[in-house]
Each structure stands twice: as structure tokens, then as C-alpha cells.
Amino acid sequence: MAPLLDVTNLVTEFATRDGLLRAVDGVSLSVARGEVLGLVGESGSGKSVTGFSILGLVDPPGRIASGSVVFDGQELIGLPENRLRQLRGRRIAMVFQDPMMTLNPVLSIETQMVEAVLAHQNASKAAARERALEMLGRVGIASPASRLAQYPHQFSGGMRQRVAIAIALINRPDLVIADEPTTALDVTVQGQILFEMQKLVRESGSALIWITHDLAVIAGLADRVAVMYAGRIVEQGAAAEVLELPAHPYTRGLLDSVPANNATSRRLKQIPGMTPSLLRLAPGCAFRERCERAAERCIDMPELKLHGARHVRCHFPLVSA
Amino acid sequence: MTLLEFRAISKHFTRRLDAIERFARRLGADVTETSVRAVDRVTFAVAKGEVVGLVGESGCGKSTLGRLACGLLDASEGEVTFAGAALATQRGVVRPIQMIFQDPFASLNPRMRVADIVGEAPRAHGLIDRSQVVGYVADLLQQVGLDAAYARRFPHQFSGGQRARISIARALAVKPEFLVCDEAVAALDVSIQAQVLNLFMDLREQLGLTYLFISHDLGVVRHLSDRVVVMYLGRVVEIAPTAELFAVPNHPYTQALLDEVPRIDRRKRKFVPIKGEIASPLAPPSGCHFHPRCPHAMPRCSEAAPVLREIAAGRWSACFLNER
Numbered sequence: 001m002a003p004l005l006d007v008t009n010l011v012t013e014f015a016t017r018d019g020l021l022r023a024v025d026g027v028s029l030s031v032a033r034g035e036v037l038g039l040v041g042e043s044g045s046g047k048s049v050t051g052f053s054i055l056g057l058v059d060p061p062g063r064i065a066s067g068s069v070v071f072d073g074q075e076l077i078g079l080p081e082n083r084l085r086q087l088r089g090r091r092i093a094m095v096f097q098d099p100m101m102t103l104n105p106v107l108s109i110e111t112q113m114v115e116a117v118l119a120h121q122n123a124s125k126a127a128a129r130e131r132a133l134e135m136l137g138r139v140g141i142a143s144p145a146s147r148l149a150q151y152p153h154q155f156s157g158g159m160r161q162r163v164a165i166a167i168a169l170i171n172r173p174d175l176v177i178a179d180e181p182t183t184a185l186d187v188t189v190q191g192q193i194l195f196e197m198q199k200l201v202r203e204s205g206s207a208l209i210w211i212t213h214d215l216a217v218i219a220g221l222a223d224r225v226a227v228m229y230a231g232r233i234v235e236q237g238a239a240a241e242v243l244e245l246p247a248h249p250y251t252r253g254l255l256d257s258v259p260a261n262n263a264t265s266r267r268l269k270q271i272p273g274m275t276p277s278l279l280r281l282a283p284g285c286a287f288r289e290r291c292e293r294a295a296e297r298c299i300d301m302p303e304l305k306l307h308g309a310r311h312v313r314c315h316f317p318l319v320s321a
Numbered sequence: 322m323t324l325l326e327f328r329a330i331s332k333h334f335t336r337r338l339d340a341i342e343r344f345a346r347r348l349g350a351d352v353t354e355t356s357v358r359a360v361d362r363v364t365f366a367v368a369k370g371e372v373v374g375l376v377g378e379s380g381c382g383k384s385t386l387g388r389l390a391c392g393l394l395d396a397s398e399g400e401v402t403f404a405g406a407a408l409a410t411q412r413g414v415v416r417p418i419q420m421i422f423q424d425p426f427a428s429l430n431p432r433m434r435v436a437d438i439v440g441e442a443p444r445a446h447g448l449i450d451r452s453q454v455v456g457y458v459a460d461l462l463q464q465v466g467l468d469a470a471y472a473r474r475f476p477h478q479f480s481g482g483q484r485a486r487i488s489i490a491r492a493l494a495v496k497p498e499f500l501v502c503d504e505a506v507a508a509l510d511v512s513i514q515a516q517v518l519n520l521f522m523d524l525r526e527q528l529g530l531t532y533l534f535i536s537h538d539l540g541v542v543r544h545l546s547d548r549v550v551v552m553y554l555g556r557v558v559e560i561a562p563t564a565e566l567f568a569v570p571n572h573p574y575t576q577a578l579l580d581e582v583p584r585i586d587r588r589k590r591k592f593v594p595i596k597g598e599i600a601s602p603l604a605p606p607s608g609c610h611f612h613p614r615c616p617h618a619m620p621r622c623s624e625a626a627p628v629l630r631e632i633a634a635g636r637w638s639a640c641f642l643n644e645r
Binding site: 042043157186187188189190191194213214215216217219220243253254255256257258259267268269270271272274275 | 378379480481482483510511512513514515516518519522537538539540541543544545577578580581582583584585586599
């Protein structure tokens with residue numbers, strides 16, 4: 001079965017005052033129905049821009065320079081804006097980190113949810129309201145009937161994110177792209193949201209791309225993981241495999257940096273240096289400068305090669321081929 | 322030896338009525354001043370050289386407690402003592418307590434050079450004179466892992482991790498004994514966070530510092546602290562040595578909190594959430610604040626608040642379950 005979403009060699013560039021910035025550089029990934037893909041990376045790795053590019057949400061000075069995004073057999077790049085609008089919110093939905101990016105502060109939740117249904121479906125207002133009520137209940141909002149008439153400011157942060165998720169899922173999309181939706185939330189609320197998302201994906205068979213910097217969240221949620229560094233995917237494979245035996249030195253370094261993993265040792269194994277500026281990227285592997293395994297060969301950009309069941313972009317991977 | 326001690330300290334914030342509300346009240350409307358008990362009779366001590374982690378979710382009062390610890394806020398009730406004397410009486414001398422703030426972007430003055438940011442306080446306190454500033458700042462920058470040549474730069478020329486280091490250098494400049502770190506690594510990427518955490522531990526060893534480390538990140542707290550204090554809606558619910566707290570949490574809230582933390586070694590797990598959300602600190606539930614979300618709640622939990630009691634050596638918990 002062909003995957004639901006197939007991204008190949010996606011390149012997204014931003015024209016800045018200091019030159020052309022390649023935020024996403026040749027990213028290829030795919031997601032099947034019912035699958036959860038975790039897209040992991042630190043700030044500036046291009047993970048969010050990848051998500052925006054899939055939806056065609058890159059505004060000037062940014063542009064998708066090349067590559068292809070095939071969704072359910074249809075090429076999305078170059079698709080006219082009105083066609084994209086039919087897809088967004090209907091078949092592909094996005095959940096943002098800040099729910100206030102999705103919610104309009106001066107409209108009631110009811111207006112916003114009903115509008116989302118009517119924009120894509122030929123339904124009556126009453127039916128749309130029914131659907132809104134049902135969704136609010138599904139994301140775990142107590143007494144949805146009384147909450148529906150309220151405005152976003154009357155909800156807590158966690159509740160707002162639930163409403164944003166309810167709106168994203170209201171048209172039963174085939175693909176949900178979630179960009180750090182729980183980062184701003186408290187752990188107990190995050191646990192609830194993860195629970196709801198997991199349940200909704202399982203029930204509806206939607207595909208989910210979960211963009212985050214938090215490896216621990218990915219560990220609990222994702223089937224597959226793609227790790228990004230400086231605009232490129234450096235490792236991609238089954239979540240269990242990647243997190244247990246990372247092949248790329250950067251993935252290894254990230255895992256070692258997480259304090260909970262090192263509770264016994266008093267010093268964290270750290271990655272030296274910092275993420276390189278995308279504007280002044282030296283040739284070759286972008287992680288070279290911080291990598292303890294780096295050698296002269298790393299001056300040539302390694303290809304994303306298959307090692308067992310996963311893809312690794314490294315000349316000296318930590319697992320044998 | 323106790324260095325810093327909170328003695329039944331409380332902090333209330335009251336929102337004053339505005340002109341219209343005062344007028345409405347005069348006309349007989351039912352408007353009263355609303356008050357938040359951000360910190361509610363908290364008592365615990367931090368020993369010299371110890372790292373105490375303070376955890377809790379947003380609105381639990383952990384940042385307020387941190388500010389009370391370094392005198393940025395005055396307590397409504399109770400007192401803070403430092404080295405045996407009330408903190409309030411120690412004003413004006415070189416502060417042996419320093420604070421490191423969460424946001425390395427907002428807590429550095431964008432119009433000041435690093436040399437001034439770091440060098441101003443020790444000069445004002447007379448630790449060094451003008452001619453010594455350059456050398457003093459250079460030493461501090463090196464201590465936190467920055468190039469001394471950066472002293473002439475402005476904050477916007479640095480990355481998040483470097484700014485965190487500048488904040489730390491600024492705090493160290495007056496030779497503090499006690500550091501209050503309020504979510505000091507929360508804004509940093511994982512790989513940078515690891516570097517800064519290592520720096521905190523190195524400094525502790527080199528300078529014999531004592532920390533009150535405030536964080537919502539249990540992984541960070543577990544890694545760094547000797548003892549952990551858990552707060553919920555203004556009250557301390559549990560205090561325990563780190564290893565014991567993570568092995569056998571006593572309070573139902575601590576148990577729930579530890580259970581919610583995503584961990585890398587728990588793969589593809591089924592998330593089972595704790596019910597409900599944190600109540601608003603404006604209208605906390607009666608009795609034990611946690612009872613509406615607690616799986617073990619009994620009738621008496623909504624009637625009276627359990628007090629923090631010692632349940633084993635060095636372990637304190639505020640729960641009626643321990644009284645059975």
C-alpha cells in the first residue's frame with residue numbers, strides 16, 4: 001500500500017538579508033495511515049518548517065525551492081492556493097504549539113467550530129453544532145454544551161489546546177501535523193493530551209506527524225522517528241530501534257543529554273559546541289565539528305544510507321550495516 | 322548546618338478594586354477584593370552545600386517561593402532566615418543570595434555590554450574597583466565557559482546557551498553562597514541544557530554553592546538535586562531525598578506527577594492521564610487542594626487540610642493516608 005504522505009527531497013529556503021538560508025535541505029519522509037511519525041530536532045533544525053512546507057504554509061521570504069509532497073496520490077507542490085485550502089482543515093490538519101494561533105479570541109468556540117465544519121462540508125448548522133459537541137466531548141472537555149458558547153479566554157491553557165485539537169480533528173482529517181502541541185503545557189496536562197491524541201489516532205486511523213524536541217514524548221507515542229539536524233534528516237527508523245541503539249552520533253548525543261537517562265551518573269555526557277548557523281554552514285556533515293567520531297572523510301556530505309531497517313546519514317554510524 | 326530556612330512563610334497577592342468596582346461596591350454591588358495565596362505556610366530548610374529541587378506545575382507558587390528566598394518579594398506572613406538571621410534585616414549588604422532567571426533573553430539588558438552586565442554588581446558592592454573590572458569579568462567568563470574576548474559584546478550577539486552562561490556569570494560576580502535558579506535551563510535545547518547542567522554541578526564543586534533549583538522538569542531535578550520539595554497550589558505536599566522520592570513517592574500528587582513524565586525507556590506506552598486540571602489558585606478546593614483529582618480521596622480530605630508530617634527519617638508528606 002502506498003503511504004498516505006510521501007515527501008521527497010523537499011528543499012525550503014528563506015531569502016534573508018544575510019543570504020539564502022536553507023531551512024529544509026533535501027528532506028524525504030513518508031507516513032502511512034494509522035502511523036505516528038515523530039519528527040525530532042532542536043531549535044533551528046528545520047522540523048517545524050518541514051511541517052509548514054507539507055501544508056504549503058511557507059510565506060515569503062520563504063519558498064519551497066524543490067522537491068515533491070505527494071498526499072494520497074496528489075502532488076501538493078505547485079497546487080493552486082484554492083485547491084490547497086480545500087485540503088487544509090479537511091484532509092490535512094495542523095495543531096500548533098500555541099493554541100491561540102488557531103483560536104480567534106473574539107469569536108466563541110461554537111462559532112469557530114461550526115465554521116470549520118461548514119467550510120468543508122455540506123452540512124446544516126445544527127448538524128455542525130452536533131459535531132462540535134461530539135468533538136469537545138472526545139477531547140475530554142467536561143460539560144461541552146455549556147462550554148461551547150464560551151470564548152477562548154475563558155479556557156485554561158490545556159483546555160485551549162484541547163479545543164484546538166478538537167477543531168483540527170473535526171473534519172476527520174487523514175493526516176494531522178502536530179507542531180509541539182504539548183510543549184507549553186504542564187506534565188499532567190501533557191499526559192492527558194497525549195492520551196487523547198493516541199486514542200483519536202487509533203480510533204480514526206489517521207496518520208500523525210508529531211514534531212517535537214522532546215525525545216521522551218516521542219518514545220511513548222511514535223512508531224517511527226526522524227531526527228533532524230541543520231535542515232537534514234540524519235537518522236530515520238523504527239522508534240524502538242532508534243531510541244535504543246541510535247546509529248547517528250547526534251542521536252546518541254541527544255539521548256545522552258536527557259537528564260532522566262543519567263540519573264545515576266552525576267555528570268551528563270554533553271555534545272560540545274552548539275548548533276551551527278544555517279547561513280554559514282561549512283561543507284560536509286553539519287555535525288562534524290561537534291562529533292567525536294568525525295574524520296577527514298566527513299568533509300564530504302554523507303548520503304542517507306540504509307543500515308538494516310533504518311536510514312542514517314553518517315560515514316561512521318554507531319551500528320554496523 | 323542550615324543556611325536558608327523558610328519559617329511558615331506565606332505570600333498573598335491581592336488585586337485592588339479599580340475605580341468602577343469601588344463605585345459599584347458603594348452602590349451595594351457584591352464585589353470584593355480577590356486574593357491569591359501563592360505560597361501558603363511553607364516551612365523547610367536548605368542546608369549549606371545542598372541542592373534542593375523545587376518542583377510543581379504552573380501556578381503552584383514555586384517561583385514566588387524562589388523570589389521570597391532572595392528577598393525580591395516580601396512575605397505576607399512568616400519569615401525567611403539566612404545563616405540564622407532574618408533575611409529582611411540583611412538588606413543593603415552584599416547579597417550572598419543570587420537569582421538566575423528563566424528567560425536568558427529577557428533577563429539581560431540589551432543595551433549593556435557583557436562587561437557591564439557582569440561587572441556592575443561587584444563594583445557597586447565594592448568588591449573590586451574600576452581598574453579591576455576587566456580582569457575580574459574575564460575570569461568569570463572563563464569560569465562559565467565563555468571566551469573572555471566576548472566581554473565587549475552585547476547580549477543579542479549570543480545564542481541562548483551563551484546567554485544562560487552570562488546570567489550565571491552575573492550571579493557569580495558578587496561571590497554568592499546561595500543560588501536560586503528559577504527554571505534556569507527550561508528555555509534551552511536539550512544538548513545545550515546538558516552543558517549548562519554540567520556547569521552548575523562543576524560550580525557547586527568548585528565554589529561550594531548551595532542551590533534552590535526550581536523546575537517543572539523532573540528529569541533535571543532528579544539529576545541535580547539532593548532533596549526534592551514538591552508543591553501543589555501554594556502548599557508543600559512532599560519533601561524527600563531525591564532517590565527515595567523517585568523510587569517510592571508517598572503523596573498521591575507526587576505519584577501522579579512521576580507517572581505522567583514521559584520517559585525514553587517507556588516506549589509506545591498507553592498514556593493513562595490523571596483526571597481534571599489544576600484548580601485555579603484564585604479558588605483552590607477546600608481541605609487538601611489535591612482532593613478533586615486524587616484517586617484515594619476520602620470525605621475528610623475535602624474538610625481539612627492535612628499537615629506536612631514526618632513519615633520516615635527525612636521524609637515528609639501531607640496526606641491523610643499516612644495516618645491510617
